[in-house]
Amino acid sequence: xxxDDGRAGKTGLISDQGxxxxxxxxxxxxxxxxxxxxxxxxxxIVSTFVFPVYFTQMVARDPIQGAAHWSYAVxxxxxxVALGAPALGAVADNLGRRKPWLFAxxxxxxxxxxxxxxxxxxxxxxxxxxxxxAAAATSFGFAMIFYDAxxxxxxxxxxxxxxxxxxxxxxxxxxxICLVAALFGLLKTDPPPFGLAIAQSEHIxxxxxxxxxxxxxxxxxxxxxxxxxxxxxxxxxxxxxxGIAGLLGSVSRIVRRPGIGRFLIAYTLYSxxxxxxxxxxxxxxxxxxxxxxxxxxxxGIVLNxxxxxxxxxxxxxxxxxxxxxxxxxxxCGLSSLGLALVLIQSQALFFVLGSVLGxxxxxxxxxxxxxxxxxxxxxxxxxxxxxxxxSGKATIFAGPLVLGFTTWMFQSxxxxxxxILLFFVAGMFVLLPLRGPVRSNG
Numbered sequence: 001x002x003x004d005d006g007r008a009g010k011t012g013l014i015s016d017q018g019x020x021x022x023x024x025x026x027x028x029x030x031x032x033x034x035x036x037x038x039x040x041x042x043x044x045i046v047s048t049f050v051f052p053v054y055f056t057q058m059v060a061r062d063p064i065q066g067a068a069h070w071s072y073a074v075x076x077x078x079x080x081v082a083l084g085a086p087a088l089g090a091v092a093d094n095l096g097r098r099k100p101w102l103f104a105x106x107x108x109x110x111x112x113x114x115x116x117x118x119x120x121x122x123x124x125x126x127x128x129x130x131x132x133x134a135a136a137a138t139s140f141g142f143a144m145i146f147y148d149a150x151x152x153x154x155x156x157x158x159x160x161x162x163x164x165x166x167x168x169x170x171x172x173x174x175x176x177i178c179l180v181a182a183l184f185g186l187l188k189t190d191p192p193p194f195g196l197a198i199a200q201s202e203h204i205x206x207x208x209x210x211x212x213x214x215x216x217x218x219x220x221x222x223x224x225x226x227x228x229x230x231x232x233x234x235x236x237x238x239x240x241x242x243g244i245a246g247l248l249g250s251v252s253r254i255v256r257r258p259g260i261g262r263f264l265i266a267y268t269l270y271s272x273x274x275x276x277x278x279x280x281x282x283x284x285x286x287x288x289x290x291x292x293x294x295x296x297x298x299x300g301i302v303l304n305x306x307x308x309x310x311x312x313x314x315x316x317x318x319x320x321x322x323x324x325x326x327x328x329x330x331x332c333g334l335s336s337l338g339l340a341l342v343l344i345q346s347q348a349l350f351f352v353l354g355s356v357l358g359x360x361x362x363x364x365x366x367x368x369x370x371x372x373x374x375x376x377x378x379x380x381x382x383x384x385x386x387x388x389x390x391s392g393k394a395t396i397f398a399g400p401l402v403l404g405f406t407t408w409m410f411q412s413x414x415x416x417x418x419x420i421l422l423f424f425v426a427g428m429f430v431l432l433p434l435r436g437p438v439r440s441n442g
Contacts, residue, residue: 050182080141187204259435269423270364303361
């Protein structure tokens with residue numbers, strides 16, 4: 001297998017002895033993982049368990065229409081990231097440093113997330129809610145391009161799977177703790193703190209402020225301690241011209257790298273399923289199984305625990321058997337359990353099977369990131385992860401749109417959720433024949 005053993009030089013965390021992690025520089029790696037802890041509050045509360053349920057149940061005219069409209073906002077944000085990701089990656093690779101870009105998009109995410117506080121429980125706020133969420137999700141997606149691209153420069157080749165998995169597991173832990181804080185600090189407190197008015201759903205809307213504060217606070221160590229590549233000295237104007245001009249050539253070099261083209265197609269398919277599952281999981285739980293918002297949050301807590309355990313456990317498996325097989329195992333689990341979840345009627349079974357499904361969510365995401373880091377050509381990591389985001393977002397509107405159309409056509413969210421399985425199975429079949437540097441040769 002081909003392996004790029006390029007070291008990170010002065011800015012990296014790779015020691016010169018045996019590919020281990022330099023002890024004096026471990027703070028940078030831990031801080032990189034801590035950014036996953038910080039940003040997962042957005043994914044957990046704003047994108048999955050709280051705000052989507054609040055929007056469909058209390059802001060939209062009715063839950064069915066709300067689910068359909070929510071799917072359009074998710075699709076719009078995904079399309080925006082898809083269109084901008086490769087060009088941004090090309091420009092950033094020419095400038096050298098990634099953290100300034102990451103800081104800017106993190107700040108935008110915080111601003112748009114905090115602004116969701118003003119979305120009141122009335123249909124007249126539906127359009128502003130969708131616009132603000134789409135803007136926040138777009139900024140978040142751009143931030144993740146630069147964050148993921150830093151993986152190979154801070155982790156030794158033999159640790160890529162573990163470091164990626166540790167980041168994901170820490171992210172699930174962060175999402176879990178923030179969700180618990182939201183539940184018992186805001187949603188279940190009677191009366192709510194700070195004089196929040198239940199009649200105006202202010203205790204629910206305040207979760208967006210909590211997410212913004214959480215994200216801001218816990219991202220500080222990353223910006224303070226995680227090393228960045230040095231600046232190239234190229235001006236922004238030059239970087240834009242050079243980056244855009246060389247984009248097609250770079251893309252050609254990247255996709256010709258053994259295994260990358262097939263992997264990106266597979267990732268396009270199965271990430272569609274995962275992202276659609278995240279976007280509509282809370283909505284499905286509330287509508288199909290009659291879960292209250294509190295019960296959705298309890299389920300979210302359990303799901304984050306199992307997802308974190310899965311990501312941490314499979315992190316070792318990734319480095320042992322390779323990213324490809326780790327992803328395939330995860331997709332098999334997601335497909336089989338997903339099928340059961342659209343067929344069953346029992347709320348108790350939903351809690352049990354949904355919790356087990358969480359074990360396979362984290363590994364599919366973490367192994368995809370480590371696989372891209374191994375496959376990416378040296379010096380083009382940000383561009384490669386721009387393509388990675390493009391592959392994940394370019395057709396990601398397909399998942400929500402297919403789900404939304406199917407939900408509307410059959411007037412059934414079970415029918416809509418069943419379409420997610422098609423993306424998992426298609427991704428498995430495309431990935432299965434892959435040959436390439438899917439794990440380190442140690």
